[in-house]
Amino acid sequence: MNEVIEELCRRSGGVVTRRQALQMVPRWVLDDAVRAGRLRRVLPGVYVTAELIDDNHSGMSSIQSLAPQLRRRAVLAHADGRVAFSHTTALNLWGLRQQPTDEALHLTVPIGVGFRSQAGLTVHHRTAFAVGPPQVVVRGEAPVTRLEASLVESWPLLSAADRPAPLIRAVNDRWTNADRVSATLDELPRLTDRAAMRTLPECGPALRPSGRTDRL
Template identity: 35%
Template sequence: MRESIDHLLRTGGGVAAREQCLQVVSRCAFDDEVRRGHLVAIFPRAYARPWDVDQVDVRRRAALVSVGGEAALSHLTGLGMWELPAPAPAPLHVTAYNPRHPRGVPGELVVHRTLLPLDARTIDGLAVVRPEVAAVMSWPLLCGSDQRAPLLEGNRRRLLSPARAAALAEKMVYLKGIKQLRELLGLLLAGCESELELWGYTDVFNVPGLDDAQRQTVLRVGNRNYRIDVGYEAEKLAVELDGRAYHASPQQWERDIARDLALATIGWQTVRLSHHRLTHDVEGCRRDVLAVRAARRLLAS
């Protein structure tokens, strides 16, 4: 009897539905296993051996088994599966289309219904919603920079498409904070890739004389492409927003110097603004860039 259940659990990644167990053992034998504590219900109808119930992957599988039907890990759980920033610990989230058992468990399992067939992907043998869906649907569950982090990280890693996320957000009329989400996606589509670039776009370069910049312009030097944060093509002026995370090491300084020299060979001057200046001296940053633009125009005349 136990061998039959063990085989079933092995083939199911440590989890088996109650109805599956009853196909290999009698109801009396199954109830005896549960009564003795040899089988434990992680979630309704989803059983595992007691020594496996705290394993993260087993609990994820149990969530899908418990909900049944066409279901996929979603929301914050989906973000975690795509290795995107998500708070932990958190209840497991499952989105289900035509679920058989759409009942959650308070504090442990949240079940979301959808009227549309799921467009899921498989990660480690588990169905997971697309990263755009996980990020958009997680928006009202987070706040502040935690809301933006999954979209920024997914965009930076080219894991998700801002255009696809924006198309999904257009349908989410009643999603809490939808206006702010759409504004963020608009900035991502404009080329912003970090919190610092968002700050520059919305709070530094959003004034007359600076708001005509091109975002994330790609310049080719020889056989290499260089992407610049903020570009003014008429003056051939590149403004780089140097965040602490990516420009702090000596190796990165050397790469920045080599990059600036390469751009200089095609006539582009680079101005670098530090994280500290951008966040503590906005007016000074504006004055400096405006002054350099004016000087470049004067030299070109």
């Protein structure tokens, strides 16, 4: 592979965009690397060095065949500041739950952003959502939805057995409290099984509507 492209890949942890590459080399150099199989396209305009792709699982898309951290890096390269990791992927980045490698990454984007779900990626479009404070914070160089939103939005995606642990840990470690979680829950009146979250017995006093002052 061309030395310039190799250096670009090394600097970026194995991920390079077409725009980045064409700033450094002629188009034919990049296209040759792709045709030779040294670079693999995993998302539109995003390539990964072939040795980092796991081809042992047939039926997987290119993005699914990447290790979780590399998959997130490729998504950020493609999204160019337009997305934040959310739901169960955000819980992983908050350190509250290890996301299985075969589970789709969850992303939240503002309405109107042309980013769609595909195998390995689940995209949530939200009105009045902005990829920046206070709705989004940066953890490990990745944009992530705020803690309370991550907890609440993940609730219906987890099994009944897995639901309590992230919330209990976040509260016990004083990362959040009942008022903050309850206020976020109030913002999502149609959340599946929200009543079970309000009455979570493992957390002590139940989560009350945000006007109350009960604490977990």
